[in-house]
Amino acid sequence: MNHLTGIRTVGVPVTDQDRAVAFYTETLGFELLMDAPLPQFGGRWIVVAPPGAAASIALTPARDDSPAGVDTGIRLSSPDAEAAHEHFRAEGVETDELLKWPGIPPMFSLRDQDGNRLYVSQE
Template sequence: MNHFTGIRTVGVPVTDQDRAVTFYTETLGLELLMDAPLPQFGGRWIVVAPADAATSIALVPASEENPAGVDTGIRLSSPDAPAAHKHFLAAGIDTGELLEWPGVPPMFSLRDQDGNRLYVSQE
């Protein structure tokens, strides 16, 4: 029996949720889907995602057990990865080299203010 139908949300630990919301919405252009108080969690339950995406990112409070500054493994898709790479470099975002290999979509990595690594690849 298959108990799962998809991947809904991936958590990214952040040290400052307000700063993270600004980065993920204003800098990366994701939409804020939810921002609810969750004191028992040590902060808020904040969810962001690209428009109409099936999977979202929860910006969760970092802790000793869940520290910030991780390789999230998250791959964001872009219709034009080289243009996105150029944009983030110009904006001063910690952006890795644009990788362009034969037969593989262009891709690069970037980091948020906590050093969490995300990846961008062309659709």
Template sequence: MNHITEIRTVGVPVRDQDRALEFYTGTLGFEVQLDVPLPQFGGRWIVVAPAGSGQGRASIALVPESEDNPAGVDTGIRMASPDAKAAHRHFLDTGIDTGELLEWPGTPPMFSLRDPDGNRLYISEL
């Protein structure tokens, strides 16, 4: 029997949840799916996802950093865009820490960017 059926939420450690929430919603255009106090966790349980993706789809939890879970990591999270070149230009123009646009034969255009805490995320074309 398969007890695991999907990947739901990936935690990204952040130093300031309010600043991170502004970046993920204001800059990346994500929607808040959940934002509740969680004092035993040292902050709130904040879950964001791409606009229109709906509940139950892959999401990101903006979790308070800790000694065992520091901010500023390569998250390994790959997100998709219908136009990676336009997204790359947009993030560069808005001053986001954005890596080089990679265009290799046989692969979709892709690039990386960093959130305000230095967490690396990736965007590739659909």
């Protein structure tokens, strides 16, 4: 029997949860799925995701053992990576160059307000 059936939520440490919610919802266009007080965690349990996505991101309070500013390894998908790249650059999001290699979907990386790196690749 397989006891694991999917990936539900990946945590991303942030230094300011309100600022992170604004970035992920207003700038990246994610939906706010949950925002609940969790004092024993040192903040709130906040979950965001692209509309209709199966997996989500928890914006967790950064701590000494889980600092902000990491390479999350999270790969986000876009129907048009080049248009997304241009949009986020115009919005002032810190992005790297758009990579276009033969046989590989176009992709780029961006960083949130804490320097956490996320990747965007074309579907």
